[in-house]
Amino acid sequence: MLSWEYPPVVVGGLxxxxxxLATELAAAGHDVTVLTRRPTGTDALTHPTTDTRVDGVRILAVAEDPPAFEFAADMMPWTLAMGHSFIRAGLKLLxxxxxxxxxxxxxxxLVAHPAIALAEFFDVPLVSTIHATEAGRHSGWVSGRVNRQVHSVEWWLANESDSLIACSASMRDEVTRLFGPDLCDVSVIHNGIDMVNWPFAPRQPQFGPAELLFAGRLEYEKGLQDLLAALPRIRRTHPGTTLTxxxxxxQLDWLREETRRHRVSRAVRFLGAVDxxxxxxxxxxxxxxxxPSRYEPFGIVALEAAATGAPLVASTVGGLGEAVTDPDSGLTFEPGDVAGLAAAVRATLDDPSSAAGRARRARERLTEEFSWTEVAQRTAGVYLAAKRRVRHPMGRPDIPQRPLPERDPGQPA
Incomplete structure (x- = not known):
């Protein structure tokens, strides 16, 4: 496996x-090696390449090369340099x-270049999991120079792969639409949840004003701006309601400004990163x-919250619409629908007993469909079925030359 993040270097859910996935496959008897990296901004002197075995998984964590690239400012050169170091380490150590x-x-x-190179060198099938797409993250538009570069690498990886995995049916459709029509089979394998690390707690009677929770990255596609816009409506029928x-x-600064624009700044606490x-x-x-996501390939936080027993109110976008079923395991609304969001939250707060029942049913569903054992078994099945296809020369992808869409009045420039 190749991944640009792996504990202890973790950027997000990937x-x-x-x-x-790696540890569950290893526990099932598979011989798993993960090729990953050392922390950003380090070098071979401070953080040399390590070769360790943790939880049955061999981890090759590769040192950064000396050239001074910064991910935020030089994303594509930084990514190519990381890929080069992965290839050298993979060839040397394997x-x-x-x-x-x-x-x-x-x-x-981000690991397309080394993955394609190593699969070609060893002449073995290449399986790729597409966790998100650049077009999806930007509402379908890839007009910027770097956006187009990323999109083209995604297209290349998808078309070079012998088998593809998507985390939801909506993500499968998105991958097929963006990178088809000549793709290999795309399997849908949902993300999993480690129930032990997300202990369940029965809902306790609520006294006093309600507290809502948002947990996620502060980016436009996560939709927090819609929740902030809905909060005044929620507080009119449920006075004192706060948001953590x-x-x-x-987008932190812009979102803080949104709290002032909607006159809810005193009702919102920004905690930053929490352990x-x-x-x-x-x-x-x-x-x-x-x-309230506007784009969400899957939404693993929905599984984590369900495991703890927290009542779920979620948009129907992408994988969230598959993870949260209204009215069985949560209440939902259309992405970007502020009125629908407010109504779903109000209904949850109006009937805590029903909300607790939905939360219990959401957790029960996790053990059936989202266990890591199930995810690993299905992934191993993809590995066994994958066959290396005959390769043909590829031209460059046809990336539509489209102007930027008219900006949402609420979206930061």
Whole structure:
């Protein structure tokens, strides 16, 4: 497996996904090696390449090369340099031992170059999991120079793959639409949840004003701006309701300004990054967790919240619409629908007993459909079925030359 993040270097949900998948596959008897990196901004002197075995998984964490690239300012050069270091380490530590893998599994576009190169060198099938797309993150538009570069790498990885995995049916449709029509089979395998790390707590009677929770990155596609816009309506029927925001992101300043524009700044707490135990405590305490995403390939926080027993209020976008079923396991609304969001939250707060029942049913569903054992078994099935296809020369993708769409009045420039 190749991933640009793996514990202890974790940027988001991808690192946790790869970790759980790798350890579960190893526990099932598979020989798993993860090729990943050392922390950003380090070098071979301070953080040399390591070769360790943790939880049955061999982890090759590769040192950064000396050239001074910064991810935020030089994303594509930085990514290419990381890929180069992965290829060298993979050839040295795997080919040098005469240890040829049976399959190469790439996780997202940032490892496309080394994954394609190593699969070609070892002449083995390339399986790729597409966790999100650049077009999806930007409402379908890839007009910027870097956006187009990323999109083209995603297209290349998808078309070079011998088997593809998407985390939801909506993500499968998105991948097929963006990168087809000549793709290999795309399997839908949902993300998993480690129930032990997200303990359940029965809902306690609520006294006093309700507390809502948002947990996620502070980015436009996560939809927090819609929850802030709905909060005044919620507070009119449920006075004193507050919102706690756990997470960091590039839109923090703009979102703070949105709280002032909607006159709810005193009702909103921005906590920044929180550790695991604090997040669990917040989920146990809240009257509901609200997930108002406008783009969400899956939404693993919905599983985490369901495991803890937090009532779910979520948009129907992408994978969230598959993870949360209204009215069985939560209440939902259309993405960007402020009135619908407010109505769903009000209904949750109006009937705590029904909300607690939905929360219990949401957790029960996790053990049936979203266990890591099930995810690993299905992924191993993809590995076994994957066959290396005959390769043909590829031209460059046809990326539509479209102007930027008219900006949403509420979206930051």
């Amino acid at each position: 690192g946790r996904h790869v970790h759980h 080919a040098g031992e005469g240890d040829s893998p049976e399959v190469v599994h790439a996780h997202d576009w 925001v756990a997470g960091t992101g590039t 695991h135990d604090e997040l669990v405590a917040l989920m146990h305490r809240c009257a509901a967790i609200v997930l």
